Amino acid sequence: MKNLVKTRIPTGYGEFTLYLYTEHGKDHLALVKSDVDGETGVPVRVHSECLTGDVFGSRRCDCGDQLKHTLQYLGRSRCGVLLYLRQEGRGIGLRKKLEAYNLQDRGLDTVEANISLGHQPDERNYGVAALMLKDLGVRSIRLITNNPRKVDELTEYGIQVDARIPIEVGHHDDNAGYLRSKAEKLAHLLTFRERTPFHHELAFIEPLIGQLSLARAPAEGGPFVTLTYAQSIDGSIAVDSQVPYALSSRPSLTLTHFLRAHHDALLVGVNTILSDDPQLNVRYYEGENPQPVILDSNLRTPPDCRVLRQSEKPPIIVTTAESDPDKREALRSAGATILVVQPGEGGCVDLGETLTKLSQLGIRTLMVEGGSKIIGTFLKYHLVNYCVITITPKIIGGLKAIDDLCRSGEQAPLNITECRYHILGSDIIAFGPIGYV
Numbered sequence: 001m002k003n004l005v006k007t008r009i010p011t012g013y014g015e016f017t018l019y020l021y022t023e024h025g026k027d028h029l030a031l032v033k034s035d036v037d038g039e040t041g042v043p044v045r046v047h048s049e050c051l052t053g054d055v056f057g058s059r060r061c062d063c064g065d066q067l068k069h070t071l072q073y074l075g076r077s078r079c080g081v082l083l084y085l086r087q088e089g090r091g092i093g094l095r096k097k098l099e100a101y102n103l104q105d106r107g108l109d110t111v112e113a114n115i116s117l118g119h120q121p122d123e124r125n126y127g128v129a130a131l132m133l134k135d136l137g138v139r140s141i142r143l144i145t146n147n148p149r150k151v152d153e154l155t156e157y158g159i160q161v162d163a164r165i166p167i168e169v170g171h172h173d174d175n176a177g178y179l180r181s182k183a184e185k186l187a188h189l190l191t192f193r194e195r196t197p198f199h200h201e202l203a204f205i206e207p208l209i210g211q212l213s214l215a216r217a218p219a220e221g222g223p224f225v226t227l228t229y230a231q232s233i234d235g236s237i238a239v240d241s242q243v244p245y246a247l248s249s250r251p252s253l254t255l256t257h258f259l260r261a262h263h264d265a266l267l268v269g270v271n272t273i274l275s276d277d278p279q280l281n282v283r284y285y286e287g288e289n290p291q292p293v294i295l296d297s298n299l300r301t302p303p304d305c306r307v308l309r310q311s312e313k314p315p316i317i318v319t320t321a322e323s324d325p326d327k328r329e330a331l332r333s334a335g336a337t338i339l340v341v342q343p344g345e346g347g348c349v350d351l352g353e354t355l356t357k358l359s360q361l362g363i364r365t366l367m368v369e370g371g372s373k374i375i376g377t378f379l380k381y382h383l384v385n386y387c388v389i390t391i392t393p394k395i396i397g398g399l400k401a402i403d404d405l406c407r408s409g410e411q412a413p414l415n416i417t418e419c420r421y422h423i424l425g426s427d428i429i430a431f432g433p434i435g436y437v
């Protein structure tokens with residue numbers, strides 16, 4: 001199979017190259033991030049066309065969300081491939097799929113509907129996908145799918161599949177029946193994570209939960225970073241840096257704890273430990289406590305702070321080689337794990353090295369809660385993947401969440417792409433991925 005046209009496609013998720021192939025008069029597409037020729041372990045999604053889901057955002061299936069999450073994931077990956085195969089309706093075409101939908105509205109499931117229209121439950125073939133991957137020169141792949149048949153067939157066609165990356169996203173009431181049929185009748189590996197459906201009033205944050213589930217797959221680079229904080233309407237996170245100030249309302253606090261339960265680790269700066277003495281655990285929601293991480297270049301963390309006295313998981317304290325060895329020993333005796341990294345800018349620890357080391361410790365998803373210095377530094381170095389900002393109806397004129405990012409002129413304003421807004425109690429939650437393109 002030969003590529004007929006190749007062109008550059010800049011997107012909100014990063015720049016890709018689009019390759020067009022043709023087989024039996026049908027165009028199939030490969031959207032490729034970076035050069036994948038000769039690469040191993042390349043993240044690959046083999047996506048079957050679903051006009052209703054991909055273009056119109058139909059909630060009858062999970063295709064549209066899977067497509068969007070894949071693009072976001074590939075945008076963050078060093079390289080990757082999205083194959084867009086024109087196999088509408090699991091190979092039976094759009095018209096028949098729409099007829100099948102009507103049969104499903106009369107009580108048949110997705111498999112029965114295909115059969116009653118005289119078709120197989122699934123008429124797709126992945127030979128063309130294998131040929132496209134071979135033409136692109138990919139040596140081995142990690143396949144983004146819940147469908148074990150795709151893994152088996154690509155393997156039979158000579159593609160080495162090193163691993164499967166699950167993509168359980170976009171689950172809701174409208175497609176619950178369809179997903180159940182896929183799991184029960186088509187052997188899809190769907191766990192119906194006990195987290196979904198969760199607290200009904202927190203269902204709005206599902207786009208982030210989907211990203212986190214993808215981020216758990218082993219990948220190159222550091223963990224997926226979610227930045228969360230609460231600010232007043234004028235952008236303050238506290239009256240001043242010394243005094244703790246509870247800004248969030250109870251529902252927003254539940255959201256924070258819910259998010260903590262969905263991340264491997266929770267990171268704060270030592271100033272937050274000194275001013276708030278927080279517990280950094282999950283209390284307003286039922287779920288696992290994240291691993292606390294404290295950035296503390298000079299080891300000012302008091303050995304009797306709450307996170308050391310009370311936490312079920314003792315914190316990882318990140319410091320530099322210059323910090324006092326006696327303090328290090330005292331914190332170690334109190335239970336902390338000390339992680340030594342290079343010094344970074346402005347007396348902070350080097351964040352890039354910190355993230356690499358946390359990733360080596362198995363931390364794939366990291367929630368960053370502040371304070372202001374940490375928020376600013378993570379943003380400045382483009383280390384944040386996703387933001388969840390709680391805006392409370394208060395005017396404080398105090399300590400700004402982000403004091404200086406663009407003022408020096410070196411940094412362009414950052415965009416929260418596809419920013420969504422949700423009203424939770426009396427607060428507004430603004431959330432979305434950060435785009436750096």
Ligand SMILES: Nc1nc2c(ncn2[C@@H]2O[C@H](COP(=O)(O)OP(=O)(O)OP(=O)(O)O)[C@@H](O)[C@H]2O)c(=O)[nH]1
Pocket residue numbers: 046047048049050051061062063066087088089090091092096097100101104110114144145146147150182188
């Ligand atoms: N015939 C038929 N096709 C459907 C129906 N719902 C979705 N599809 C098509 O199914 C294809 C997607 O297949 P899915 O079974 O959702 O997922 P998959 O591609 O097998 O597996 P994943 O890689 O995990 O997404 C797309 O081509 C959709 O158009 C349906 O009820 N009937």
Ligand SMILES: [Zn+2]
Pocket residue numbers: 050052053054061062063064
């Ligand atoms: Zn679909």
